[in-house]
Amino acid sequence: MRPLTLRRLLLQCLLLTVLLFFVVVVALKFGAVPVSLYALARDLLRVIFGQSSQISSDYGLIIQNIRLPRIILGIIVGASLSVAGTSFQALLRNPLADPYVLGVSSGAALGAILGLIAEPHLTLAPAFAGLLTPLCAFLGAAATIAAVYFLGRREGQIDSTTLLLGGVITASFLSALIMFLMSIVTSSNTRGMAFWLMGNLSTSFQKSVYWFLAAGFFVASGAIYTTANDLNLLLAGEKEAMHLGVDVRRVRLVVYVAASFLTGLAVSVSGAVGYVGLIVPHIMRFIFGSDHRTLLPTAALGGAIAVVVADTLARTVVAPNEIAVGAVTAIVGAPLFIYLLRRRLA
């Protein structure tokens, strides 16, 4: 017997944090202005420890104001999607669940677009106006996952194939609605169709947005993490979990709301980046096991690493042009999805 200890959990997280740091340094290096890796690592540490005023070199501006915000966005988006995917997999008892595959990301995107369209017509306090888009994205995500859940039920039980099919069809339907909306609305601030359907991290935001994203991520993930032990038992089935002392209704509500919120958060700033919530939890489960006390934090860090790497590829492979980060994750993720599906059917 080797039950999980806090020490082992922290070690695993430390390992991934170090890896994330190196990935960030490498990602910072790629771009039009050449910078040495050593200088980047040194200056990044200065930024982390609040001594950014000591960065004297002229590339500091590029690093801090252009490349770093995009990477931070990638970290938050990746971590959010990955935690949301892990949660949906446990909640729906389906290892193939993912915000993108189930149409939840499309629902969030549609919500966000509606929010952006409505915003100029509403008289909102400036502080609240910025929150309208993520709020609408959250509502879109929550409504979609509820719809897919009921589509996936047959005779009172969730049927995993029906659920996936229902999700894919919902995603397709919502994407069509997004295309329709984007073609009739000629507003400058709704970003592009490709942004919402495929996802990309090129938008830059005000500094306060990043703080809001980070706070939202920690609150929602923290809420899910309080149910980590319950999620382990839920994997065996709701009835069994209940007999072992899990308040199934409460756990379902917490995870449902928090995971929808995370999806809405990520989609409102990056569009529908797919498959991160599917691939990363599977890799982490393979390496660290399926205990959610480990899985949730390692999936968050792994998701951050995956999206930063994918975005670096998206920026550099066809430089000076860019491809959508969602295209990169889909090229890797879709075949893996097929593989997991085939293995499951076998």
Next chain:
Amino acid sequence: MSSPAFARNPSESSRLGNEPRLGVEQVSYAYSANPAQAPLFTLEATSFQARPGEIVAILGPNASGKSTLLQIIAGALQPLSGRVLLNGFVVHSLSPRTRAQRIAMVQQESRLLFPARAWEFVLQGRHAHGRSLRFETTDDVLIAKNALTQVGAAELSDRWMDQISGGEKQRVILARALAQQPLLLLLDEPTLHLDIAAQVGLLDALRRLAAENRYTVVIVTHELNLAAEYADQVVLMQRGRCLRVGPPASIYQRELLEQVFQTPLSVEFASNGRPRVTVLSGT
């Protein structure tokens, strides 16, 4: 009362505690797919009591309401009327956590979504005894190890749950229930997919555990001879009605069982005073 030496005393009145621990009082239930329609299934008012260390078998053919009754006792289903008392507390008013500290359920095994090792599975039984977000203590590990040893499955500890036999799996599931340190142990058809050796092994273990740990045990089964051999009390069910409650010797009457199970059979009494049923085929 709970010392093992005393518990093994063969005298019936001292082997079993005198105070009832479990009280099922006029419990009824109705199930309908649609509230406007007549119920598809009803359980008529059923009552019985059980003391610490006692094994009760809920016996009946398929669709007699056995499992429904067990789910009500477990607190998973809300009865239409009546109540279930455990040490004086109404089971349905307890929180899931408190309930799981007192009642353990062994169900027909369900499929795990992701693989787990036997010890991980048994440690799940400790869930209700700690806060939701926490790490297992050395006490938890000790209790889980002990539970595996008690069911004779210590050597399975590091095996994967999907790579052990049905009988071994049933033992591990029982060990998880023991790790809950319950007052009441409920088992739904625990011998269903087991061969005869594994059946006897499991039930012998259960009888020993009930005596040593003072569990009140309720088993749902349709196996006439296993109930006759192991139960102190039998609750005989047919089509949602409780026909009789009593010790096997008073329940096992040929005409009654033939009528309930719709099969010609004969009843003899073995030297230990327990009835044996033989099914008469081809008549």
